[in-house]
Amino acid sequence: MQKKYLQWITYLSGLLVLLIASVVLSLSVGEMNLGFMDIFSILRKGHESMEYTILSQIRIPRVLLGIAVGGALSLAGILLQGVYRNPLVEPYTLGISGGASLGVALAIVFGLHQLIGSFVLPVAGFAGSFLIIFLVYTISTRNGRVNIQTMLLTGVMISFIASSSMMLLMAITSSENLHGIIFWIMGSLDEPDKSLIYITLILAFCSLVLSYLFVQPLNALRLGEEKAKHLGINTDTTIKLIFLLASLLAGVCVAVAGVIGFVGLIIPHLMRLLFGSDYRILLVSSFLSGSIFLVLSDVIARTIISPNELPIGVITGIVGGIVFLLMMSRASFRTLKNNG
Amino acid sequence: MNTEILSIQELCCGYPKFQLSGINIAVQKGSFAGIIGPNGSGKTTLFRAITGTLGIKSGRILLGDKNLRTLSPRLRAQNIAIVSQFIEAGDISVEDYVLMGRIPYHSRFSFFESEEDFQISKKYMELTDTWRFKDQLMSELSGGEQQLAAIARALTQQPELLLLDEPTSHLDITHQVHILNVLQQLNQEMGLSVLMVIHDLNLASEYCDRLILVNQGKIHIQGTPEEVLSFQHIEDVYQTVVVTQSNPLSGKPAVFLATRKVLKEIQEKMANQQKI
Numbered sequence: 001m002q003k004k005y006l007q008w009i010t011y012l013s014g015l016l017v018l019l020i021a022s023v024v025l026s027l028s029v030g031e032m033n034l035g036f037m038d039i040f041s042i043l044r045k046g047h048e049s050m051e052y053t054i055l056s057q058i059r060i061p062r063v064l065l066g067i068a069v070g071g072a073l074s075l076a077g078i079l080l081q082g083v084y085r086n087p088l089v090e091p092y093t094l095g096i097s098g099g100a101s102l103g104v105a106l107a108i109v110f111g112l113h114q115l116i117g118s119f120v121l122p123v124a125g126f127a128g129s130f131l132i133i134f135l136v137y138t139i140s141t142r143n144g145r146v147n148i149q150t151m152l153l154t155g156v157m158i159s160f161i162a163s164s165s166m167m168l169l170m171a172i173t174s175s176e177n178l179h180g181i182i183f184w185i186m187g188s189l190d191e192p193d194k195s196l197i198y199i200t201l202i203l204a205f206c207s208l209v210l211s212y213l214f215v216q217p218l219n220a221l222r223l224g225e226e227k228a229k230h231l232g233i234n235t236d237t238t239i240k241l242i243f244l245l246a247s248l249l250a251g252v253c254v255a256v257a258g259v260i261g262f263v264g265l266i267i268p269h270l271m272r273l274l275f276g277s278d279y280r281i282l283l284v285s286s287f288l289s290g291s292i293f294l295v296l297s298d299v300i301a302r303t304i305i306s307p308n309e310l311p312i313g314v315i316t317g318i319v320g321g322i323v324f325l326l327m328m329s330r331a332s333f334r335t336l337k338n339n340g
Numbered sequence: 341m342n343t344e345i346l347s348i349q350e351l352c353c354g355y356p357k358f359q360l361s362g363i364n365i366a367v368q369k370g371s372f373a374g375i376i377g378p379n380g381s382g383k384t385t386l387f388r389a390i391t392g393t394l395g396i397k398s399g400r401i402l403l404g405d406k407n408l409r410t411l412s413p414r415l416r417a418q419n420i421a422i423v424s425q426f427i428e429a430g431d432i433s434v435e436d437y438v439l440m441g442r443i444p445y446h447s448r449f450s451f452f453e454s455e456e457d458f459q460i461s462k463k464y465m466e467l468t469d470t471w472r473f474k475d476q477l478m479s480e481l482s483g484g485e486q487q488l489a490a491i492a493r494a495l496t497q498q499p500e501l502l503l504l505d506e507p508t509s510h511l512d513i514t515h516q517v518h519i520l521n522v523l524q525q526l527n528q529e530m531g532l533s534v535l536m537v538i539h540d541l542n543l544a545s546e547y548c549d550r551l552i553l554v555n556q557g558k559i560h561i562q563g564t565p566e567e568v569l570s571f572q573h574i575e576d577v578y579q580t581v582v583v584t585q586s587n588p589l590s591g592k593p594a595v596f597l598a599t600r601k602v603l604k605e606i607q608e609k610m611a612n613q614q615k616i
Binding site: 005147212213215216219220222223224226227229230231232233234276277278280 | 345391392393401412414415416417418421422424428429430432433436440441444446448449451452453458497523
């Protein structure tokens, strides 16, 4: 057995332990604190107690959504960064959040959520992001070939158009609708519809498995598109499929949980700093770390000004950004030392 | 009996403002061929057509008896390995970088290298003298060491034909000779066919058994170094006055250049002699 593989197994076991720990923490902390050990006995006894209802109706769905969204967003981030070979790319760079927000804003402005029901919002969000994905894809594909730079620029431009249109909507709509739009954009793991949570979770895990079909092309793309071609990789197909996979993943996340920023940018970078550039370890470790990060951020968001709740995007941005800067200054210090 | 490893027939390809046309080349199995020519003559365009990065307009490129265009990318990578001019590998360890040469042999579902992969990459890293930095990052190596690692990666593909784009262009004479010696050894001991684009006419003459002189999108002449590197051909193509003589050690043609100052002095001397 290669030393490298043993190392990977150690990392992954470490991340799994961390994930379990943060899940337990998240289940126990809240308006009503439950002991770590009590959680299991409450769940085993079942049904009647209030503690059981809190766990099964509020906290477990929330944790599951955190795992799914955190994992999916950072998986999407690492996939897109790998394909575009650009460290600034994140799931929202290509306009996915802009499209979803626009869809939701339209639904709110036209009162669809009152007419039909609140499940219309995620549907509208997904429709918006899907439309953007479709636009970016068709505009930047010519004769079956894609130009990565064109694709990035197209995505960024469409993103601007979408977010500006949304601002237009926000400027002309009533203050009640405005509040609804802003509340949705800030993002939250509070999702009343449980089946949506399960769908997101299943999709996230399936995508993680699927992403491993592209692990060799991703590794080869580290050398650049042309050299990956020289190694027998069909780069056009790879780029297109990964774009679709990552975008759909991000689209689903935004539709269900709103715009939760930074996860898809910070976690992939952190993983690169820690584990190097091999996508065999990066994909799964990004997923797990994204889950851990979002579950913990949610704990902070719920408890810091309890009984009120902060938007989770605030926590991911502030905490994530600071942790990342610290890690990076340490890493650049290390490379400085290595380079003499 | 077909002993040609690469045969290019009536190839026409290029960009809107620059075209290669009427290219016919045959590279024999086990030969060490060089493509030479001035900047902008079409060397790299030809190289890109052979590597498949650039589409071709007409004509065909055969690898053995297989048409390169219909070969799948994977099979192509098993048969032709390419060492590009610029090596950008960044924060990948040298061993991981060389192991990437095994990618054309992996199925989509094989996530781990086999013992064989490690053995093969180790063999070629030892051959190219890169095994000693296997745990260093590619970005930490010097230009010459990176070039050697790139050659090791290409050999790990176990190709029939090795293509190199100016493998010695940024290197000092020690590394130039070292790298070309490695290639020559591979060529002679393992029968690997080599085709490289090279700028330095004297290196091309010493190492290649066949040269292809490209000029303005066409082949000016091809043949042995003795046939190609005559002062007439070089002066025609490069627009520079040169003298060719054979290298006293190898007997291969060597190209000497004449600076403007020297030419002037010679002219003056000849004028003086005529006066007398």
